[in-house]
Amino acid sequence: YVLLxxxxxxxxxxxxxxxxxxxxxxxxxxxxxxxxxxAQTNFTKRELQILYRGFKNExxxxxxxxxxxKHIYAQFFPHGDASTxxxxxxxxxxxxxxGSIKFEEFVMGLSTLLRGTLRDKLEWTFxxxxxxxxxxxxxxxxxxxxxxxxxxxxxxxxxxxxxxxxKQHVDAFFQKMDKNKNGxxxxxxxxxxCQEDEMMMRSMQLFENVM
Numbered sequence: 001y002v003l004l005x006x007x008x009x010x011x012x013x014x015x016x017x018x019x020x021x022x023x024x025x026x027x028x029x030x031x032x033x034x035x036x037x038x039a040q041t042n043f044t045k046r047e048l049q050i051l052y053r054g055f056k057n058e059x060x061x062x063x064x065x066x067x068x069x070k071h072i073y074a075q076f077f078p079h080g081d082a083s084t085x086x087x088x089x090x091x092x093x094x095x096x097x098x099g100s101i102k103f104e105e106f107v108m109g110l111s112t113l114l115r116g117t118l119r120d121k122l123e124w125t126f127x128x129x130x131x132x133x134x135x136x137x138x139x140x141x142x143x144x145x146x147x148x149x150x151x152x153x154x155x156x157x158x159x160x161x162x163x164x165x166x167k168q169h170v171d172a173f174f175q176k177m178d179k180n181k182n183g184x185x186x187x188x189x190x191x192x193x194c195q196e197d198e199m200m201m202r203s204m205q206l207f208e209n210v211m
Contacts, residue, residue, distance in 0.1 A: 041107055042115030048107065055103050063100040066090045080154025088145060092128040119191060126190045136184035142170045176200060 034052075038045050056062065058072060066087065073086040093101045093109045112124045127133075131141045147166040177185045177193040177200075185193075194201050 037104065037107060041111035043107065043111055051107055051110070052103060055106060063102050064106070065100050069093075069101065077152050077154065080152045082152040085145070085148035085152045088128060088131065088148060091131075092124070118195075122191045122194055123187065126187050129190075136186060137190065138184050139170055139174060142173060142185075143167060146170055173200065 034045050034048050037043070037048055041048070043051065055064075058064070059068060064072075069090045070083050070086040073089070074082045076082070090101065091097075093105055095105050095108075109124065112120050116124070126137065129137045129142055129145050131144060143166060146169050150166050173193075174185065176197055177189050179189055179193075
């Protein structure tokens with residue numbers, strides 16, 4: 001009985017290993033080894049395997065384009081329009097700016113958002129808001145993102161908005177963030193302001209929750 005049990009366990013492990021290897025080869029893009037990703041992220045190998053299976057189910061080719069990303073993301077926000085926010089979020093995950101997200105890019109971003117340090121999360125959020133990647137956030141960029149978040153959450157979440165609430169939100173943020181009043185926010189200004197202001201930090205964590 002013990003020998004049979006051991007044999008079955010060995011067979012199951014071997015079969016799972018073969019299945020995993022087959023999965024890794026039957027796609028257009030083959031991700032880096034899980035051991036390497038385990039070293040680069042805050043996920044365990046088992047968690048990475050689960051994430052990879054889910055990613056492959058949604059994206060059999062091994063990469064996700066923007067339209068597919070938008071379609072997947074829209075399912076989580078049925079009462080609003082998530083397309084604009086999903087566009088900016090896609091660009092933040094697409095670190096190579098080639099119009100598609102590989103599994104490695106997806107899992108690296110997810111690791112930062114879910115398991116990263118506070119500074120890691122704030123840096124990632126800053127780069128999301130820095131739409132043109134010039135190292136600064138201006139009012140227009142922040143307004144674009146904040147407005148996209150309100151659109152995504154929908155009228156059921158914010159049923160009684162009066163006036164231009166996204167703009168008011170951005171004005172309040174800039175009042176606290178733009179220390180030298182030069183019209184743009186640097187990464188350090190962004191991080192310091194969030195760390196110093198508990199209410200602002202809660203706001204940033206709200207945005208983090210819709211990532």
